[in-house]
Amino acid sequence: MVTAKIVCQGKTESGEGDERQAHVTFGPDYADGRNEEWALYTPSLSLSMNLRGPVADRFEQGSRYTLTFEEE
Incomplete structure (x- = not known):
């Protein structure tokens, strides 16, 4: 697991109501040495998600x- x-x-x-959508983008957080382990080998990360409705409210x-990356 990583x-x-x-x-x-x-x-x-x-949009509005149940049809509301959000495009959310993320980048690495290097504060306080976070991501030190994987950043040594892979020094960049980008992630974006398109969300609908109330799930969009979970991200600010x-x-x-x-x-978390976990092999199945």
């Missing part, structure tokens, strides 16, 4: 999250 600390860099919303610009 984890990455990420920060929401942008959130663009459109400037907030930090943990992204």
Whole structure:
């Protein structure tokens, strides 16, 4: 398993009600030595998601999250 600390860099919303959508972008969070382990070998990360409805409310610009990569 590999984890990455990420920060929401942008959130663009459109539409209304149940049809509301958000495009959310993330980048690595290097504060306090976070991501030191994987960044040594892969020094960049970018992630974007398109979300609908209330799921979009779970992400805010400037907030930090943990992204987990786990093999199935």
